[in-house]
Every structure is written in structure tokens, then in C-alpha cells.
Amino acid sequence: MTDSSRIGTRLRPFGTSIFAEVSAAAARHGAINLGQGFPDEDGPEIVRRAAAEAVIDGPNQYAPLAGLPVLRHAVASWVQRTQGEAIDPDHEVTVVTGATGGIADAMLGLLEPGDGVILIEPWYDSYPAAVAMAGGRCRFATPAAPRYRLDRTVLEAAVDDGCRVLVVNSPHNPTGRVLDDAEWDAIESFVLEHDLILISDEVYESLTYGTPHRSPLTRPGLRDRTIVVSSIGKSFSLTGWKVGWTIAAPALTDAIRAAHQFTIFSVATPLQIGAATALGLPEASFETFRDSHRERRDLLVDGLEAAGLHPIVPQGTYFVLADVGRCGVIDDRAFCDRLLEEVGVAAIPTSAFHHDGRSGPIRFAFCKRREVLEEAITRLAGAARLLP
Numbered sequence: 001m002t003d004s005s006r007i008g009t010r011l012r013p014f015g016t017s018i019f020a021e022v023s024a025a026a027a028r029h030g031a032i033n034l035g036q037g038f039p040d041e042d043g044p045e046i047v048r049r050a051a052a053e054a055v056i057d058g059p060n061q062y063a064p065l066a067g068l069p070v071l072r073h074a075v076a077s078w079v080q081r082t083q084g085e086a087i088d089p090d091h092e093v094t095v096v097t098g099a100t101g102g103i104a105d106a107m108l109g110l111l112e113p114g115d116g117v118i119l120i121e122p123w124y125d126s127y128p129a130a131v132a133m134a135g136g137r138c139r140f141a142t143p144a145a146p147r148y149r150l151d152r153t154v155l156e157a158a159v160d161d162g163c164r165v166l167v168v169n170s171p172h173n174p175t176g177r178v179l180d181d182a183e184w185d186a187i188e189s190f191v192l193e194h195d196l197i198l199i200s201d202e203v204y205e206s207l208t209y210g211t212p213h214r215s216p217l218t219r220p221g222l223r224d225r226t227i228v229v230s231s232i233g234k235s236f237s238l239t240g241w242k243v244g245w246t247i248a249a250p251a252l253t254d255a256i257r258a259a260h261q262f263t264i265f266s267v268a269t270p271l272q273i274g275a276a277t278a279l280g281l282p283e284a285s286f287e288t289f290r291d292s293h294r295e296r297r298d299l300l301v302d303g304l305e306a307a308g309l310h311p312i313v314p315q316g317t318y319f320v321l322a323d324v325g326r327c328g329v330i331d332d333r334a335f336c337d338r339l340l341e342e343v344g345v346a347a348i349p350t351s352a353f354h355h356d357g358r359s360g361p362i363r364f365a366f367c368k369r370r371e372v373l374e375e376a377i378t379r380l381a382g383a384a385r386l387l388p
């Protein structure tokens, strides 16, 4: 049990993250952990070698606040290559401590006390905590499960006069959705009408299985109001490096850097060299990476289907939702507990990512070795007996 008596009031409501809870329970019960979203194989050796050589040969001292020029230029070339958008590496790119660090820097740098930030449910768990740490106020937009489509009605229900920021994430964790043009049109008109800043979390940008990711940076109306946050964690299976970046027009970049200089100041220098190498890898390596994830997605989707758990086929990310509500499950958390303890597979209940804790689909990660997924699928066949 955590003793929360010394935790400040802003953070006290957040408790321990569901990922830490589920991973600890999975270890205790010897369950296969398809809960937390990290790969069980490390990223490209050439990238790890570049970082290792930098550790041995240097540089090993503080990098500049904004990040090493070589990485900022690599980010700009990456955006040019993937999105066709020109970025100024000196005034629009900041190297941050993973996307999580970038989100926190953006909130801390932008918000006035009491400013409203619209989060779309189900959210990534650092968002509401980052808003709280920055003294902001969360407002929630809740597209209906299991389709989770965004439109103006859903967004308008969340906004009030004090809102300054909207956070979107596409490809989306946990739903696996990639926003389509109609949804981006709705976001654009909403942001412009309410004079908002858009934070676009694009950490799964390389992991799409059909429609490619389109960044809002490419929309002229949003170009100067958007903060893109991304990292090498998911695209290169290097989640433990925590090297990320923000991309934003100079005035927004100045706000991010104003916070970053006092939260972190600068990110591990040799890892920045490795990250620059990663972003310069040839296109073929991304295709191989995507293909191997698509195969694993299909494997798990088929396994969940066979187990009667109603998978929702994801268009991106490395997560698949099982719509257990369709089988009559009314408490996703209790169902995940039983799945872990009685079937031996850990999953995450999406109720953890809703402000009102409403029960919903449950999330499985498929960024695991094939044999791990196969064993999980064998075990999941036993899930039928847990269904009402």
C-alpha cells in the first residue's frame, strides 16, 4: 500500500499507475504481461552501437538545452521525409525526455493557473497528471466506444471559456485508431473557433497498418498552433532511452524551452547521438518494422477472436482492444484481474483512462515476440469460462 499522506494535493488523486500495478501483479502470478506497452526485443543494433560509441568516445557532457544540433537536424529531415513539411531545426525543435517529458514541458510552459485542457478519453495516463502539475484543469471529450469517432459534437461538449489547449493522440493508444481527414477537419475548425493550442502526441507515427499518419503540422491553419510531441521509444523499440522531441512554431517552442530549462535542462548526450542515427535509417527498415508488427497484430486479433473476446482491429499502434462489454462484462477491471490470476494473461482495463472510471474494452499489447504471443493465445482460450 502506498502512503499518500505526504503527496501534494495536486498529485494525490493519481495514485499508482495502472501499468505499475498490473506489471507487479503479472510478475507475482507468473502471467504473460500483455499489459504494459514495451517491446521485449531491443531496437536496431546500429542505433545502439552509435550510442555506445558515443559513451566511449564522447560527447558525454551536457548537451545544449534545445538538444544536440545533429539530432534537431535529424528530426527536421525526418518530418520533411515523412510529412513533407519544412521545420526549422534551430527554432522549432526541442529535444526532451521522451514524449512524456515533452508533454509536461508543454503544459508547464504554456498554462496559467486554472486554464482548461481538453483531453480525449480514453487518454494516455500522463496527460491529466501533467495538467495537474502545471496548475491546469482537465476537461474531457468522450467519443463513444467501441468506434471512438471524434466529431464537433463530442469536442463541443467538453469546451468552456477557460480552455486553452486540446490534446490529441493519433495513432491512438489504447484504441489503435488513426484519425481520418473528417476528424482532423473537425479538430481544425474546433481549435480555430475556440482559439486553442493543439498538442499532438505522435509517438506511434511509424506504426500504421493502412492509412498513414498525417500530422496536423501539415495543415496551414494549424501549423502555428500545434505542438507535436514524439520520441524514438515506439518507432525504434527503444522505450528505455526516453529521448523525444517537440516541434512547434518559435513562440510555442520558447514556452516549452522556458519549462524544459528548469525541469530537465538537457537530455542524455550520447543517447541523442544514437537517436539521430535512428531517424536516419533507410525507409526499408521502417517497412520491415511495420510488417512485423502487422503480422503480430493479426496473430493476436485472430487469437482474441477465437477466444470469443471481440477484438477491435487497430489501424495503428501496438495495442488491440477486446470489446468484452459485448460479451456482457460490466466491470473491465475485475475481468482483467481474473484474466491475470486465472488465465495467466495480463491486460489493461480502459476504465483506468476515463475520468468517471466507466467500464470499457480491455487492452492487450502485441509488441512481444511471436512465441510469447502464441503462448498468450493458448492461455486465452481459457477466457471463455470467465465470461458471463
Ligand SMILES: Cc1ncc(COP(=O)(O)O)c(C=O)c1O
Residues within 6 Å of the ligand: 037, 097, 098, 099, 100, 101, 124, 169, 173, 201, 203, 230, 231, 232, 233, 239, 242, 243, 244
Ligand atoms: C500515447 C502515448 N504518449 C506518450 C507515451 C510515452 O512516450 P515516451 O516513452 O517517449 O515518454 C506513450 C507510452 O506508452 C504513449 O502511449
